[in-house]
Amino acid sequence: MSVDEVIQIIKKRRSVRMFRRAEIPENIIKNIVDCGRLAPTARNLQPWRFVVITKRPVLESIAGLTDYGKFLKDASCCILVFCENTKYYLEDGCAATENILIGAQAYGIGSCWIAGDKKPYTDDVAKVVRAPEGLKLVSIIALGYASKETVCPQKKSLDEVLVWENW
Numbered sequence: 001m002s003v004d005e006v007i008q009i010i011k012k013r014r015s016v017r018m019f020r021r022a023e024i025p026e027n028i029i030k031n032i033v034d035c036g037r038l039a040p041t042a043r044n045l046q047p048w049r050f051v052v053i054t055k056r057p058v059l060e061s062i063a064g065l066t067d068y069g070k071f072l073k074d075a076s077c078c079i080l081v082f083c084e085n086t087k088y089y090l091e092d093g094c095a096a097t098e099n100i101l102i103g104a105q106a107y108g109i110g111s112c113w114i115a116g117d118k119k120p121y122t123d124d125v126a127k128v129v130r131a132p133e134g135l136k137l138v139s140i141i142a143l144g145y146a147s148k149e150t151v152c153p154q155k156k157s158l159d160e161v162l163v164w165e166n167w
Contacts, residue, residue, distance in 0.1 A: 009106050014152055016110025017071040019144030023054075024076045028107050032143070033079060035103030036096035042088035048096045048138075051080040051129050061128055062140065065121040069114035069140060076109075076144035080125065081116070082135040090117055093138030100141055110146035113139055 033050045041047070053059055054077040062080075063072035072078055081097050083089035097113055104111040116122055116137040125137055 013105040014150040015112040016146045018147045020147045032103040036100040039095040039099040041092045047084035049082045075142040079141040081139045097139040112142045
């Protein structure tokens with residue numbers, strides 16, 4: 001794969017909230033999670049733990065707990081990113097989450113990052129999957145094949161967000 005192909009995967013990634021009911025092969029899910037496992041991590045602590053949910057009743061249960069993730073009930077699966085409560089758990093978990101989103105895009109699988117950390121439902125989601133004590137839910141990632149083309153919302157131009165050296 002060329003550098004241009006990798007850059008295009010990143011630039012084409014969109015949040016998908018409408019999915020076709022189609023199963024994602026297990027080997028692809030494992031490869032996507034492996035992208036998260038290989039994310040950068042402070043002091044190489046690798047505090048993450050990943051939970052893959054494919055059973056419809058569990059997807060529906062977690063969707064019902066969220067405030068803005070009701071669409072999760074229609075996803076093919078979701079990945080919960082938990083981290084041990086280390087000093088940089090949030091940064092590490094977010095890096096793993098972004099790697100998962102990019103890995104999914106490389107396979108042509110739609111994804112959406114549903115907030116986790118600091119949301120009132122994090123403990124309830126942890127209970128659903130019987131997460132060990134001390135783990136913090138960083139993100140819920142919906143995965144599935146998009147049911148329609150996703151349009152990118154207007155993004156600021158590079159000139160609006162880039163400064164060289166200082167303001």
